[in-house]
Amino acid sequence: MKQGRLGSPLVEVSPFVFDDRLYLLENNQRFWDLPDGKPGDNFHEDEVRIRDVASGELVSVPLTNHGFGTVLVWNNRVYIFAGNYGRGKPWRQMTSITMTSSSDLKNWTEPITVLEADPGEFIYNTAVCRANDQFVMLYETNDAQWPPFTFKYLTSSDMVEWDVVPDGIYGRDKYVGGPALYFEDGWYYTLYLQIVEGGFETRITRSQDLVNWQDAPEDRPFVTFDPSHQDIPLLHPNVRENNASDVELCYFKGQTILYFTGSDQTTAGDLQWAIYEGTPRALFEYFFEGVESKLVSDTTPPEHRGDWAPVLIAPTGQQRSGDSKAAADSDYPTPQQLELQERQLGAFIHFGPATYIYSDMMSVPEVEIFNPTQLDAEQWVKTAVSFGAKHVVLTAKHHNGFCLWPTKTTDYSVKNVPWRDGQGDVVAEFVAACRKYGVKPGLYISSGDKYLGCTSTPDPMGERKLVGDIDTYFPVFFEQVRELLTNYGAIDYVWFDGAHDPFGWDVSHPETGLPLGTAYGDAIRALIRNLQPQAVVFGGTQPDVRWSGSEQGWASYPLWNVIRDGEQLQNWVGPQNTGWIPAEANIHPRSTWFWTPDSDHTLRDIPFMEEVYFQSIGRGANLLINMSPDTSGLVPPAEVEFLKKFGKHLEHTFGTPLVIKDFPQMEGDNYIELTIPKNDVRVIELVEDIKQGQRVARYSIDALVNQEWKTISEGQSIGRRRLERHDSLTTDRLRIHLVGNGTLPPVIKKIAVY
Numbered sequence: 187m188k189q190g191r192l193g194s195p196l197v198e199v200s201p202f203v204f205d206d207r208l209y210l211l212e213n214n215q216r217f218w219d220l221p222d223g224k225p226g227d228n229f230h231e232d233e234v235r236i237r238d239v240a241s242g243e244l245v246s247v248p249l250t251n252h253g254f255g256t257v258l259v260w261n262n263r264v265y266i267f268a269g270n271y272g273r274g275k276p277w278r279q280m281t282s283i284t285m286t287s288s289s290d291l292k293n294w295t296e297p298i299t300v301l302e303a304d305p306g307e308f309i310y311n312t313a314v315c316r317a318n319d320q321f322v323m324l325y326e327t328n329d330a331q332w333p334p335f336t337f338k339y340l341t342s343s344d345m346v347e348w349d350v351v352p353d354g355i356y357g358r359d360k361y362v363g364g365p366a367l368y369f370e371d372g373w374y375y376t377l378y379l380q381i382v383e384g385g386f387e388t389r390i391t392r393s394q395d396l397v398n399w400q401d402a403p404e405d406r407p408f409v410t411f412d413p414s415h416q417d418i419p420l421l422h423p424n425v426r427e428n429n430a431s432d433v434e435l436c437y438f439k440g441q442t443i444l445y446f447t448g449s450d451q452t453t454a455g456d457l458q459w460a461i462y463e464g465t466p467r468a469l470f471e472y473f474f475e476g477v478e479s480k481l482v483s484d485t486t487p488p489e490h491r492g493d494w495a496p497v498l499i500a501p502t503g504q505q506r507s508g509d510s511k512a513a514a515d516s517d518y519p520t521p522q523q524l525e526l527q528e529r530q531l532g533a534f535i536h537f538g539p540a541t542y543i544y545s546d547m548m549s550v551p552e553v554e555i556f557n558p559t560q561l562d563a564e565q566w567v568k569t570a571v572s573f574g575a576k577h578v579v580l581t582a583k584h585h586n587g588f589c590l591w592p593t594k595t596t597d598y599s600v601k602n603v604p605w606r607d608g609q610g611d612v613v614a615e616f617v618a619a620c621r622k623y624g625v626k627p628g629l630y631i632s633s634g635d636k637y638l639g640c641t642s643t644p645d646p647m648g649e650r651k652l653v654g655d656i657d658t659y660f661p662v663f664f665e666q667v668r669e670l671l672t673n674y675g676a677i678d679y680v681w682f683d684g685a686h687d688p689f690g691w692d693v694s695h696p697e698t699g700l701p702l703g704t705a706y707g708d709a710i711r712a713l714i715r716n717l718q719p720q721a722v723v724f725g726g727t728q729p730d731v732r733w734s735g736s737e738q739g740w741a742s743y744p745l746w747n748v749i750r751d752g753e754q755l756q757n758w759v760g761p762q763n764t765g766w767i768p769a770e771a772n773i774h775p776r777s778t779w780f781w782t783p784d785s786d787h788t789l790r791d792i793p794f795m796e797e798v799y800f801q802s803i804g805r806g807a808n809l810l811i812n813m814s815p816d817t818s819g820l821v822p823p824a825e826v827e828f829l830k831k832f833g834k835h836l837e838h839t840f841g842t843p844l845v846i847k848d849f850p851q852m853e854g855d856n857y858i859e860l861t862i863p864k865n866d867v868r869v870i871e872l873v874e875d876i877k878q879g880q881r882v883a884r885y886s887i888d889a890l891v892n893q894e895w896k897t898i899s900e901g902q903s904i905g906r907r908r909l910e911r912h913d914s915l916t917t918d919r920l921r922i923h924l925v926g927n928g929t930l931p932p933v934i935k936k937i938a939v940y
Contacts, residue, residue, distance in 0.1 A: 192459065210239055211257040229277045245292070286298075311326040325338055325340075355397075361380075416521060429447070430447075433445070433446040519747070523731070526730075680724070684733065691704050789828050796835065805909075844862045
């Protein structure tokens with residue numbers, strides 16, 4: 187399970203355990219630290235260094251003028267092996283391997299040369315392991331008699347004198363690179379880089395004699411890349427990841443800890459880490475499960491159990507480790523979050539059996555009740571477009587468990603209803619309509635299921651208890667999510683309701699009172715990232731977007747996008763979540779979420795909806811406005827007209843600004859003056875460039891009235907969009923005073939006056 191990206195350009199990193207603490211051996215290239223540095227600049231200053239993972243502190247620098255370092259812990263000593271740049275040679279033309287060791291990570295022995303390359307070859311990555319009564323070394327070479335690169339294997343009894351293994355070669359007939367070497371239960375395991383369509387991924391092979399090798403089946407990559415990810419350290423923000431390399435791992439406190447790098451195999455890496463709940467041996471054997479233990483090639487991959495996936499693709503920007511660098515990176519939105527926040531306004535559609543039973547979401551009526559004879563998903567989407575919605579979220583499954591698609595997991599779905607003679611698929615029609623009218627499709631998927639009997643109690647957050655058999659239900663729900671994210675193309679928004687969710691972080695066992703934990707919820711999140719990496723997730727155990735706390739369309743103020751430790755519960759997220767998690771409010775313009783008869787008179791009026799808009803979007807949050815198709819399958823005419831009228835009201839309010847201006851980055855406290863045509867000022871709009879974080883701590887706005895500056899409003903957060911309203915203000919000059927948060931200068935993207 188991938189744990190996050192660490193925002194680091196490091197490539198060759200080796201985790202290791204010493205004195206019951208986790209450390210990293212880092213190979214730092216000096217040019218990364220230089221303004222406009224190019225690969226190889228100042229390479230004699232490259233360092234092989236040790237970092238304490240828990241504290242983030244740099245412990246020592248055992249070697250300089252070295253690279254491609256690796257580490258081995260043996261008999262209470264730490265041994266480091268690395269390629270020596272030497273002097274008077276070009277960058278990375280290494281011909282020797284150096285070794286140094288320490289018993290305290292502070293005092294290191296005088297480096298000695300333990301290996302010299304053959305004539306004409308250079309040495310690259312190195313790996314060392316202990317196997318039975320000997321040590322084994324692997325080094326990566328450009329030996330011209332084989333394709334680049336090739337692995338050579340050597341053995342030693344003392345780590346000083348090394349003997350070549352006759353015919354101990356891997357990579358004779360293909361490109362390999364970025365190796366790691368481990369020994370478990372009689373098998374040598376080598377991790378290597380493989381060229382695949384679109385990039386490079388890490389594979390695994392094994393041997394019992396370092397001569398004959400057996401690769402894992404091709405459809406079982408050890409870790410692969412995420413081509414949707416951009417914003418790679420030191421690279422242009424549009425460069426996409428096409429590499430997953432240099433995997434190294436160790437066993438620590440019951441888990442296998444893995445580090446590897448993304449990027450595009452050029453200037454720098456994109457360091458990431460992952461966790462396997464078990465031993466390295468169990469992890470390695472998993473990739474050979476069902477493979478006969480024979481050391482001959484087999485042209486047909488053997489049958490295997492389950493669907494294989496690489497280390498599951500997790501959120502591209504959310505960081506949840508204790509590393510200080512990771513915490514800093516999480517102060518910024520992921521590209522997916524940024525895109526959602528830019529859209530601001532969306533539509534909700536509540537439709538299902540509850541439409542036929544007076545909006546009763548928790549009852550489970552007979553399946554035959556669902557029969558929308560005039561269902562028209564295009565009418566829904568056109569209504570959403572009429573009030574400016576940029577995405578639409580459909581209740582594909584609500585708490586009663588009824589599925590609006592013909593799922594294979596339950597009989598309680600559209601495949602057993604009179605509508606379309608059981609051949610219909612509401613989700614398919616909805617997604618097609620979204621694509622036709624240019625809005626992003628989203629799916630609400632209730633984790634609770636009354637029909638299948640697994641939910642949670644409606645107790646307050648932190649006190650909820652499980653109802654039903656979660657272990658039996660989980661694979662069913664997991665498959666439902668998989669169906670929805672596999673069968674309908676790109677789904678841009680996945681919406682999990684916190685109510686009645688058996689997988690919630692705060693749900694406990696009804697008898698023991700012990701918390702159930704987040705493992706099931708985290709697995710669901712990992713599935714989403716594997717199947718739909720571009721999707722934004724509302725709610726669940728690892729949300730991209732959080733609830734504002736209101737079903738009446740408001741968000742609190744000030745509104746901060748970054749959640750710090752200790753702030754989680756007041757912001758409706760679990761204690762395991764920190765970082766950039768923006769808020770979304772929602773509202774049902776009728777008195778209920780699902781349509782009820784004779785309820786047109788409960789529709790809100792335009793002034794109320796304007797207030798909602800200013801108290802959600804106007805405070806920097808997103809907003810979902812519900813639509814409620816009736817029993818015929820159409821949004822009622824009164825609702826269509828009301829929402830269209832609201833859209834026109836927004837267009838009238840924001841369609842023709844008196845002035846609109848973009849601003850560059852500024853430093854320190856900032857005064858901005860605007861000259862506008864003298865007029866009645868109704869609305870002032872402030873927008874931060876949230877791609878660079880939320881930096882404004884407070885602001886004030888002055889207006890020149892009767893030749894005197896008068897403060898007309900003050901506030902704290904701005905974020906995606908701050909709207910200030912004024913009932914009676916005539917002026918031709920405004921002055922905005924911005925105060926930064928003390929660490930970075932404000933970056934204002936836009937100021938507009940209406």
